[in-house]
Amino acid sequence: MQVTDTHFQDKINADIKVEPKEWMPGKYRQTLIRQISQHAHSEIVGMLPEGAWITRAPSLKRKAILLAKVQDEAGHGLYLYSAAETLGITRDEMVEQLHSGKAKYSSIFNYPTLTWADIGAIGWLVDGAAIINQVPLCRTSYGPYARAMVRICREESFHQRQGFEILLTLSKGTQAQHDMAQDAINRWWWPSLMMFGPPDDDSPNTAQSMQWKIKRQSNDELRQKFVDICAEQVKALELTLPDDKLAWNETRGHYDFGEINWDEFYQVISGNGPCNKERMTARVKAWEDGAWVREAAMKEVIGQ
């Protein structure tokens, strides 16, 4: 370890935030670019499955709430791209990495939204999982990322509540609505658990990220926390989670839960999920269709 490295680690250990112009190890910078841009891409791709229901929302109020919510995600993408740009990469480069497949986004968004209840399930489970993942990131060691996360978390908790509320309304509605809610939970539960990433003993980047305090809790710790919360909340919904093995474990003080299908996880990540192609096609199309608009706008900027 070089002197600068040691000094850097001391700073991290003392919980002093790292700021853009300061020295940082190359790998710290690369890890952050990868993680923040991946997070930004997830926000942007994540607009698509929910956006698909804006035009079909069942009431004007729901339509307005969903529209505002998806717009929030665009805003989150914007904060995160800006945070990543402080590390010396441009937004265009990041977009290019997304479109070429070099950069990843959360695999959850490769699942389809089949019914209105999916909008509730995404809010409750997907945004719920995102919050658990993201709350520790408000204390992450890189200043711009931590500050972006504070704003994002504030909005995510509103998203999670609106999702829960959609499911509650459906659960208490007609039998068809109740069934629709249960079906959505059945489909979204396992992919939500995968959002915390691979198990700790199979997560190569975790140890270094924890040492640098980019990450503050391990994948499995966060996943357990999520299961414990959802196992209680689902009772209030009068619905169930699709896991026979889900049971309170007195000794551990946590819920036990069944085996996650990691094969599915890796399949979806490597491009074989139900909607991978559709999502990327939509993103690339939006980008290409918008090229003339960006060019014209750039010309004005340069011309002035």
Add this chain to the structure above:
Amino acid sequence: MDTSIEAITATSELKARVESDQLIDYLLHLADNALILGHRNSEWCGHGPILELDIAITNIALDLIGQARHFYQYAAELINQPDVTNRKASPMGGGLEGATEDALAFLRDAKDFKNCLLVEQPNGDWGVTVMRQFFFSTWQYYLYQHLQNSNDKRIAAIAAKALKEVTYHVRWSSEWVIRLGRGTEESNAKMTNAVDVLNQYSGELFTPADYENVAVREGYGADLCTIKHLWVQKVKETFQDATLAFLLPSNDHILQLFGKIGEHTTHLYELLTEMQFLQRTYPGAQW
């Protein structure tokens, strides 16, 4: 939702007017315009040319849907007045009890929608969307400027609140018309095409339906002749800046269709099929 607007209830004087149905038709016209364009804009969410524009068009969609809700809520209150009699037909197209904003939006057929043809046109490319917004917002701006002095206090309050939003919509869309008109050869061609696609629908904005004539006569509506004059001036100036050729509002479409009285293009039928699907498939369900 702004409760102060909802607090302004119909006076007995207004109830008398409702007997002619014209006020309700007028409100539905205002609401339908806002809802349908808001819906069209919302189709862009997640697909805009750049994140900042995605956010901007979604903002406009949200504003318009908000305006639509205010007008629908008022219309629903008037429809639900128990002592209103002799109405020629329910605006719901037949005997629907207990009108709500959602019933008015989701359970009327296309032929009962009173929006202008301009707002139901497909988004096309970004140029068509921006031009459509500019044509419409400029019209809506002058309209609401008049309506904020409407003798119907509720309409006046809704218009006054919405005017702040529409002022921004005009600024945003006119700036983009200019930017893209001047931008590159390609962007200028796209904007020229947008005028070509949309100009045939601009004339309808200034062609009054009966309920608009009544609205002017009764003092709660706005005179479209005055608005046309202002609109032409604003669009002309903007087009000059944008280096685009200005065309006078065209009335050609009147030979075929008149959206304000329920004569629509197939685009509205398709839009409503999508928008109304849940309410139609699960009648009476709460969401």
